[in-house]
Amino acid sequence: MAEKKKRSNGWIRVFALFALVAAGPRIGRLHAEGITSGYVYAGATFGQRIDGAGRFGFGLDFGLAPHFDLGGEIGTIIKGDVGILGSGNLSYHFTRPGRREQWDPFLVLGVSAAHFSGRSGLYVNLGGGVNYWVSRRWALRGEFKAYPGGQDLGGFGEFRFGITFR
Numbered sequence: 001m002a003e004k005k006k007r008s009n010g011w012i013r014v015f016a017l018f019a020l021v022a023a024g025p026r027i028g029r030l031h032a033e034g035i036t037s038g039y040v041y042a043g044a045t046f047g048q049r050i051d052g053a054g055r056f057g058f059g060l061d062f063g064l065a066p067h068f069d070l071g072g073e074i075g076t077i078i079k080g081d082v083g084i085l086g087s088g089n090l091s092y093h094f095t096r097p098g099r100r101e102q103w104d105p106f107l108v109l110g111v112s113a114a115h116f117s118g119r120s121g122l123y124v125n126l127g128g129g130v131n132y133w134v135s136r137r138w139a140l141r142g143e144f145k146a147y148p149g150g151q152d153l154g155g156f157g158e159f160r161f162g163i164t165f166r
Contacts, residue, residue, distance in 0.1 A: 036063040036166065039141055041075070043160025049153050050116060053079035055160060064090075066097040083116025087125055104131040104139065114153060121150030131164045139164040 043055045057075020064070045069091040077083035089110030095101045105128070112123040129143030141162045148155045 036061045036069050037164050038166075039073075039162050039164040041141065041143070041160040041162030043143075043158045045077070045156045045158045047154070047156035048150070049119070050077055050079055050083075050156055053077050053116075055085070055158055057085070059087075059089075061089075061091060067093050069093065077114065077116045079116075081117045083114060085112055085114040085116075087112040089125070100133065100136065102133050104133060106130070108143075108145070112147060114150070116153060119152040121147075121153035123147040123149045123155070137165060 038058065038060045040058045041056070045051060045053045045055060055075055055077060057073055059071055059073030061069035061071035071089050071091060072087065073089065074084065074086045077085055087110045089108050091106050091108045093104055093106045095104045107128045108126065110125045112125045114121045114123070125145050125147050127143060127145035129141060131139035131141050133139040141160075141164045143160050143162075144157065145160070146155070146157045150156070
């Protein structure tokens with residue numbers, strides 16, 4: 001068990017380092033190219049077949065209208081095997097457009113597809129979270145998402161934490 005935890009912590013470090021190195025040079029150009037924000041995350045799942053799986057991934061959001069972003073994300077599912085989950089999302093941010101407030105709560109609704117251990121699932125995802133802007137360019141992110149549906153994989157939920165950049 002300790003070896004599994006050690007391996008999992010190693011993957012988290014490798015993923016975080018890769019994401020920061022890959023995103024670093026692009027962070028200043030994101031807004032100019034129409035991307036509102038990007039994020040990296042790590043989390044854990046609960047419920048049905050993938051209970052206790054580790055989740056790691058990244059996403060991008062594009063400004064759609066005041067308060068609304070359209071985005072996509074892709075991430076891994078790790079629990080004895082490695083799978084993938086991709087989502088298309090619509091987010092609603094409660095902060096006023098043009099204001100740079102420290103706390104940025106949001107709701108999210110989307111469609112997701114996953115493949116893990118030879119099984120696939122299609123989901124509606126819904127959840128919410130908050131970005132806490134530490135500086136003008138990056139924030140700490142906390143989020144909960146529920147994935148009802150899923151055919152062979154069954155529904156599940158997840159808590160995840162990460163970094164948002166703009």
